[in-house]
Amino acid sequence: MSITLGEKFKLIRETFGLSQVKFAEKLEISLSSYKKYESGFQEVGRPALQKVASDPDCVKYALWLVADITNPEAGQIAPGDTEPEQAKVAAQLKQEEYEAQAAKVLTDALMMFCYLDWFTPNKDKMNFDDCAKLLLKDLQPVINQRFETNQKIQAIKSA
Template identity: 30%
Template sequence: MSNTFATRLKQLRINLGYSQVGFSEILDIPTASYRKYEKDVREPTLSVVSKFFLHPATKDSALWLLTGEQQVLSSEPQAPAQPPLVFQTDMEQSLINSIASSLEFIAHMKWFTPGTQAGYQDYGHIILRDLKPLLLQDSATHDEKRRA
């Protein structure tokens, strides 16, 4: 596997659990430009590179992303550089899946259209209704662990 900026960028994005669109959005980079960086068609500008150093999700990996090497803090030999992995608990993944399903349903029902005032309270109640069983289940599991 090559060790270019493009391959490291893709590896970082995947390890953080983002799609290309999601990753470009959190970094405030146009998606079309981001895709070109990841395909090694275009080099990022300094302003784009700075976003990796400033964003909380990527700042610890920014040096690795640019150079392929981790910052050495001690004189001990370092293992080959790898981006940090972000793991989600089953509960977090269930929550994400439930929210996504609820939002897809809301959009499918055409309960709002872009440019109009959306009833976010209503959407919040719908999402909470779908998530309530998960939250109650997690609360019960947490209580059982505390008693043990």
């Protein structure tokens, strides 16, 4: 269920912790018009919508404001969503955890290959951890492609 533009204006305003007076001043919209937008007594027109969507602090809400969708990767969120910078930090931590786990699994596999006498490592030149990191670097594009393909298949199935 979609909410009105006036209700969206209110959510954005509340996200910044501003009063109606301060938010209307910030956007250079008359206070009486702004109050009518929020209360639903007046439809939001293009000039007011454009002022909110193009405001430097509010531009991150523009896609949600106009189309009811978000795209965090592009910096387009809804009020209450995680800020893109915070999401990137969280994703980076997850990536580091993934790389550590993958390197451990690859190291274990290499040790098993040595145990099976499939190859003999040259410990003077490289250790198992370095070898695992190199393997992960080469395998990562293949893993990413498989993951993206699976996501596309799931999107098609759910549509």
